[in-house]
Structure formats: structure tokens, C-alpha cells
Amino acid sequence: MNPKLYSYEFYLTASEVNAQREMPLSRLVTTLIDTATGHANIIGIGFDRMIREGISWVLSRLTIDIDAPVTVNRTYRMETWIESVSRLFSERGFEMTDAETGHTVMRAHSTWMAVNMTTRRPGDLTPIFEGLDVISDRRYAGDKGGKLLPSHTPERESTYRFAVSDIDVNRHVTTRRYIDLIVDMWPLDYYDTMRPSRFELAFKHEARYDEEAVVIAASHEGSPEVNDVEIRVNSTSCCLARLRFTARD
Missing domain, CATH: 3.10.129.10 (Hotdog Thioesterase)
Incomplete structure (x- = not known):
């Protein structure tokens, strides 16, 4: 191996x-x-x-x-x-x-x-x-992305209270739940014509059980295909994301 x-x-x-x-x-x-x-x-x-x-x-x-x-x-x-x-x-x-x-x-x-x-x-x-020879010479071939910033002019907003099924082994909110909240900011018919082609995510602060999150989204620099999303709890940013969409063939 x-x-x-x-x-x-x-x-x-x-x-x-x-x-x-x-x-x-x-x-x-x-x-x-x-x-x-x-x-x-x-x-x-x-x-x-x-x-x-x-x-x-x-x-x-x-x-x-x-x-x-x-x-x-x-x-x-x-x-x-x-x-x-x-x-x-x-x-x-x-x-x-x-x-x-x-x-x-x-x-x-x-x-x-x-x-x-x-x-x-x-x-x-x-x-x-210490003592492990596990670092590879192989490198990620794409763009690692830059700094993600919160949006000051949200175009869409939703709220969600974290439940038992949202909590992981570390007793904070799962990555899966954050991403589902981000994806749900667009309606189903949008995904019928557009698909995610690039996704960037940065975690800033832990969210926990029974906390209420506010999810806000806005187009990035006026581009309808690229959107910035932030998930906040009590005005504290928990994660930032950028999602790029591409038209389906």
C-alpha cells in the first residue's frame, strides 16, 4: 500500500x-x-x-x-x-x-x-x-481560491434552527447541514437549468444545537452566476461560501 x-x-x-x-x-x-x-x-x-x-x-x-x-x-x-x-x-x-x-x-x-x-x-x-512519511509530491491542479468576505447587501435571506440531526461527533453543526442550507437558497427550477461548478467554503465559528442561523446570499460583484453566502448565529459569522453556477448543456 x-x-x-x-x-x-x-x-x-x-x-x-x-x-x-x-x-x-x-x-x-x-x-x-x-x-x-x-x-x-x-x-x-x-x-x-x-x-x-x-x-x-x-x-x-x-x-x-x-x-x-x-x-x-x-x-x-x-x-x-x-x-x-x-x-x-x-x-x-x-x-x-x-x-x-x-x-x-x-x-x-x-x-x-x-x-x-x-x-x-x-x-x-x-x-x-512525527516519524510519518505521508506527505505527497502531488498537488491540487486548480485555483485554491482567495479570501471569502461576508456580503453587506444581501439579496436573499432565510432562517433555520439547528436540530438534533444537525449535530456531529464534536457536538457542533455538521458540514453537511451548512452546505444544504447554502444550496437551499435557490429554488428547484433554478437547478434544472444551472448546476454548481465551483464551490468555496471557509469555517469561521462553531454553531451548536438549538441555535438559530440566518443565511444570506448575494451575487458576487454583480455576477448572477457567482454568489456569496454567509451563515450567521447571533450576528457571528459561522461560515462563508462562494458558489459558481454553470448553464446545463
């Missing part, structure tokens, strides 16, 4: 797709997280090891480029590798291909940090990676 590259193959069933018969954005990100988790477990930096150190992995930043729709009843192969590690952050790349054709359908770049489970402050990754 090559510890510097992890590969996972899966079949996309009808129970996992949306109204357009494609993998939802939140399911795609969940698959990225699951693939990263599988790799981390194999090389000895997974959940059990982190908990022994009193820390836990937390996704900090994510950029996804979707080159082609990920459609139902097809098999896909997801690959992941670690690009860099510092005391506070680790960068990880992803690439997903159609297993039958070999064509790349998605690329992603992610930044992870460790959080101390007691203090909720950043943890030190140095002892976790």
Missing part, C-alpha cells in the same frame, strides 16, 4: 441523488470527508489516535471544482493525498474520476486543523505527524 495516496471507489445509487439525478453538493463533501477519514485511519492519524491526544480533526477551508455532473448509476473513484503539514494546519488534495471512462469529474483542495476537545482552541499537529 502506498501511504501517500488513498483511493476509494463507490457506486452512486438513486437514493443518494437529487432531483436532477446528480450527487448533491453536501453528499459530495461528505464523500470527501469520508475519504480523508479512511486515509487518516490507515496512516495512523485517524479519530482514535486524535482522541488519545485530546484533539479532533476539523475542516477549515474547502475549494471544489466540478468539471462534469456526477450522475446516478455510475461508479466513481476518489483519490486523496496530503500536500503539506504545519503545526496548526494540514492541506489535502482530492480528485474524482469516472471509473468507466477515467475522465476527471471533480477536483478539490482542503485545509484541516486540529481542535483541542477541552479548550476548543487549535491543537498542535507536530506530534501527530
Whole structure:
């Protein structure tokens, strides 16, 4: 086994797709997280090891480029590798291909940090990676994106109160729920003619059970195809996102 590259193959069933018969954005990100988790477990930096150190992995930043729709009843192969590690952050790349054709359908770049489970402050990754030869020379081929900023002139707004099913093992709101709230800012018929082709996400603050979130969205610099989204709790920004849409063929 090559510890510097992890590969996972899966079949996309009808129970996992949306109204357009494609993998939802939140399911795609969940698959990225699951693939990263599988790799981390194999090389000895997974959940059990982190908990022994009193820390836990937390996704900090994510950029996804979707080159082609990920459609139902097809098999896909997801690959992941670690690009860099510092005391506070680790960068990880992803690439997903159609297993039958070999064509790349998605690329992603992610930044992870460790959080101390007691203090909720950043943890030190140095002892976790000590002695491990797991850093790959492979690099994410796309644009990692720039700084995301909150919108001061929202065009759409909604509210949501986080429930039990929205809470993860770290007892804060799941990445999946944040992304679903972002996606739901546009009506169903919009997705019939447009599809997400690029998604950027940056986490700023934890949201928790029974807190009420405000979701606001606005076009980015006047472009109807690119939109900025912010999720706030008590006027505190929890996450920022940028979503680019592309017209369907």
C-alpha cells in the first residue's frame, strides 16, 4: 500500500441523488470527508489516535471544482493525498474520476486543523505527524481560491434552527447541514437549468444545537452566476461560501 495516496471507489445509487439525478453538493463533501477519514485511519492519524491526544480533526477551508455532473448509476473513484503539514494546519488534495471512462469529474483542495476537545482552541499537529512519511509530491491542479468576505447587501435571506440531526461527533453543526442550507437558497427550477461548478467554503465559528442561523446570499460583484453566502448565529459569522453556477448543456 502506498501511504501517500488513498483511493476509494463507490457506486452512486438513486437514493443518494437529487432531483436532477446528480450527487448533491453536501453528499459530495461528505464523500470527501469520508475519504480523508479512511486515509487518516490507515496512516495512523485517524479519530482514535486524535482522541488519545485530546484533539479532533476539523475542516477549515474547502475549494471544489466540478468539471462534469456526477450522475446516478455510475461508479466513481476518489483519490486523496496530503500536500503539506504545519503545526496548526494540514492541506489535502482530492480528485474524482469516472471509473468507466477515467475522465476527471471533480477536483478539490482542503485545509484541516486540529481542535483541542477541552479548550476548543487549535491543537498542535507536530506530534501527530512525527516519524510519518505521508506527505505527497502531488498537488491540487486548480485555483485554491482567495479570501471569502461576508456580503453587506444581501439579496436573499432565510432562517433555520439547528436540530438534533444537525449535530456531529464534536457536538457542533455538521458540514453537511451548512452546505444544504447554502444550496437551499435557490429554488428547484433554478437547478434544472444551472448546476454548481465551483464551490468555496471557509469555517469561521462553531454553531451548536438549538441555535438559530440566518443565511444570506448575494451575487458576487454583480455576477448572477457567482454568489456569496454567509451563515450567521447571533450576528457571528459561522461560515462563508462562494458558489459558481454553470448553464446545463
